[in-house]
Every structure is written in structure tokens, then in C-alpha cells.
Amino acid sequence: MNKKVSVYRKEHFNAAHRLHNSAWNEEKNYAVFGKCNNPNYHGHNYEMDIKITGEPGTDTGFVIDLKFLSDLVKVNVLEKLDHKNLNLDVPEFANLNPTVENIAIVIYNILRSKIDKKLDLQIRLYETPKNFAEYPAS
Amino acid sequence: MNYGFTFAKIFYSMLFLTRIEHFNSAHKLYNPGWSKEKNELVFGKCANENWHGHNYELHVTVKGKVATDTGFVINVKVLSKLINEFVLEKLDHKNLNMDVDFMKGKMCSTENLAIEIWKQLCSRLPEGVQLHCIKLCETPRIFVEYFGD
Numbered sequence: 001m002n003k004k005v006s007v008y009r010k011e012h013f014n015a016a017h018r019l020h021n022s023a024w025n026e027e028k029n030y031a032v033f034g035k036c037n038n039p040n041y042h043g044h045n046y047e048m049d050i051k052i053t054g055e056p057g058t059d060t061g062f063v064i065d066l067k068f069l070s071d072l073v074k075v076n077v078l079e080k081l082d083h084k085n086l087n088l089d090v091p092e093f094a095n096l097n098p099t100v101e102n103i104a105i106v107i108y109n110i111l112r113s114k115i116d117k118k119l120d121l122q123i124r125l126y127e128t129p130k131n132f133a134e135y136p137a138s
Numbered sequence: 139m140n141y142g143f144t145f146a147k148i149f150y151s152m153l154f155l156t157r158i159e160h161f162n163s164a165h166k167l168y169n170p171g172w173s174k175e176k177n178e179l180v181f182g183k184c185a186n187e188n189w190h191g192h193n194y195e196l197h198v199t200v201k202g203k204v205a206t207d208t209g210f211v212i213n214v215k216v217l218s219k220l221i222n223e224f225v226l227e228k229l230d231h232k233n234l235n236m237d238v239d240f241m242k243g244k245m246c247s248t249e250n251l252a253i254e255i256w257k258q259l260c261s262r263l264p265e266g267v268q269l270h271c272i273k274l275c276e277t278p279r280i281f282v283e284y285f286g287d
Contacts, residue, residue, distance in 0.1 A: 014191040014277065016164035016233075040233035041164040043191005045277050085164075085188035128162065128193050 007063045011062035016043040017098040020087070038059050041085060044127050048107065053120040062087040064119060076110050088126040104135040154270055155211045156199040159221055161230035164191040165246040168235075189233065194251075195281075196225070197273035198259065202266055212267045224258040247275040252284040260286065 018041045019033040029037045036042070050073060055064045084090060085100035092106045104125040112121055126132040166189050167181040177185040184190065199223055202211040228238050234246040240254045252274040260269045275281035 012277075014190050014192050016191040032280065035231035037234070038237070039188050040229050040236045041191065042162050042231040042233065043164040043193075044162050045191075045193040083183035083186050083190040085186070085190065088188040089186070128160075 003055045004053055005056055005063050006051050006053075007066065009050045009066055009069050009073060010047065011050065011070075011078060012045060012047045013078050014043065014045050015084050015086050016041040017086040017093075018042065019097055019099060021097060041087070046081075048104075048105070049124040050111065050138065051120075051122040052115065053122075054116075054118055061110055063081040064115070069115075072111065072114055076105055076114065080110075081107075098130060100125055100133045101135070104133045105125075108135050142246060151203045152201065153211045154199050154201050155214070155217075156197050157183045157214060157217050157221060159196045159198070161194050161196065162191065163194060163229055163232050163234050164189040165234040165249060166190065167245065169245065176196050176285075189235075192276050194229070196221070196255065197208055197271070198255075198269070199271040199273070200263060201270040212264060218265065220259060220262050224262060225255050228258075238282060239282040248274055248280065248282045249284075252282045256284050 018038055019036040020029055021032070024032070050069065052064045052069065056063050080090060081103075086093050086103065090098075090106075093102070096102050096106070104123045107125065108121060108123045111123075115121055122134060122136060122138065124132055124134045153281055167184040168187070168188060169176050169180075172180070174185075174187075198217065200217065204211055229242070232238060234241050234251065240258060241251065244250050244254070252272045255274065256269060259272075261282045263269060269286065272284045273281055274284075
């Protein structure tokens with residue numbers, strides 16, 4: 001019998017960014033990224049769902065201690081991204097376009113190394129209420 | 139005179155109409171007249187010199203009588219065009235501190251932004267339509283409302 005359960009923690013952060021490919025000229029950047037290419041940046045209220053899947057422990061009944069997960073996310077993700085400029089303040093995006101896709105991958109990679117390998121992890125990241133990405137895709 | 143009838147008719151025909159829009163912008167809270175330390179003390183992480191950003195949600199509420207020939211307080215297409223031209227095109231995907239003419243020299247707080255959006259729209263509404271409220275949400279948890287002077 002499959003005893004796997006998914007638990008979720010919702011978090012949010014507010015950040016500035018711009019979409020820009022430094023290998024392209026100004027015209028091409030504007031043609032591809034449109035107003036998201038504004039040189040002076042723009043910003044979003046990002047919302048994320050962190051999904052952890054596994055079997056509840058027999059001793060605790062937990063898939064993961066959500067307080068532990070909350071602290072992990074706060075220290076390793078929110079302190080890095082919240083009220084920051086993703087392009088300028090976050091080393092992971094020094095050479096990586098901070099699209100919602102890439103931000104989801106970066107968040108996943110940060111958390112994956114800190115969460116028990118027996119547990120599955122998925123990040124759903126909302127850039128706006130209408131645009132979001134999920135990584136890994138399932 | 140039948141005051142009861144007259145007042146009832148006026149009361150009945152006055153209506154609030156709200157259009158909801160959104161825009162995504164970068165900003166920072168930073169008073170150039172203060173030291174970096176004082177800015178960080180007062181504005182905390184909002185003072186990050188490299189900016190941060192929000193998905194703003196804007197509620198524009200107008201007040202007017204329902205016209206008998208159209209059934210409208212205002213043609214919502216007209217309201218939408220006004221908000222687009224005078225507010226959204228200036229704010230959406232922009233840096234509020236650097237890119238917006240009507241925020242130049244002002245602190246880019248949600249309070250001030252709501253007041254300036256009011257000024258952009260107030261005098262441009264069709265005759266007989268009054269601006270009633272600018273509600274501006276900076277996050278799903280923080281918003282301001284401005285009802286004019």
C-alpha cells in the first residue's frame with residue numbers, strides 16, 4: 001500500500017529583477033523580453049509552494065517537521081531573495097537569467113541538498129497570480 | 139414637495155463602480171537626505187539600494203449616477219483606457235523611483251503612490267463622474283486607501 005503523503009509550506013518574497021541576455025544587443029533583448037527588459041528593473045511578489053513527499057514517520061506522524069522546513073526556507077531561501085535585486089544581489093543569477101523557471105530551479109537546488117534524500121521535493125513558484133513554474137516537472 | 143421621493147431617487151441612482159488593475163514594479167524606500175544607516179534603521183530591508191519589487195493591485199472606485207440611456211455610471215472601457223494611459227503605462231514594469239515622472243522627488247511608499255495615482259485620474263474623469271477611492275495593494279497583506287482631500 002502506498003503510504004506516501006505530500007505536505008506543503010507556502011512562503012513569499014518580494015524582489016526586483018530584469019530579464020536580459022548580455023550576449024544580445026539592446027534591440028534583440030527588447031524584442032525577446034519586452035518590458036521585462038527595462039534597464040532599471042521591475043519587481044514581483046513571488047509566492048511559492050514547497051512540496052515534500054514521503055511516508056509519515058511512525059514515531060512522529062510527520063513527513064517532515066514543518067517547523068524545520070520553515071526555518072530551512074527562511075535561512076537559505078528567503079534571506080537570500082527577499083527584498084533583493086535578483087540580478088545584482090544573488091550570486092546564482094550573476095550569469096543566469098532570473099526567469100520564474102530559473103528561480104524555481106535555484107530554490108530547488110538550494111533546498112534539495114538540505115532535505116533527506118528519501119523525501120521528494122518540488123517547487124511551485126508564482127511570479128504573478130497567473131504565471132508560475134514547477135520544478136522538477138512531473 | 140415630495141422629499142422622500144426625491145432623496146430616494148438620488149440615493150438609488152448613485153453607485154460606486156470599481157475597476158481592478160495590476161502592475162509590477164521595482165522600488166526602494168530611501169530618503170536621500172538621511173545617512174545609509176538611518177535609512178536602514180527606518181526602512182529596514184525596503185531600503186536595499188539595489189531595489190526590490192512588488193505585484194501591485196490597484197482598485198479604482200468612481201461614484202456617479204446611473205445614466206438612464208446607457209445604464210452606466212461610466213463606460214468601463216473609457217475608465218480602462220484612462221487608467222492604462224495615465225497610470226499603468228507609467229508604472230508597469232518600471233522602477234518607481236527612477237522611471238516615473240509623477241513620483242520624482244517623492245518617497246515611493248504605497249501611501250504616496252496612491253495619492254499620485256489619484257491626481258493622475260481625478261481631473262480626467264468624464265463630467266458627472268467623481269473619483270471616490272484609490273485602493274492600492276502592495277502585497278496581498280498590505281494596502282492603502284485614499285479618498286482625496
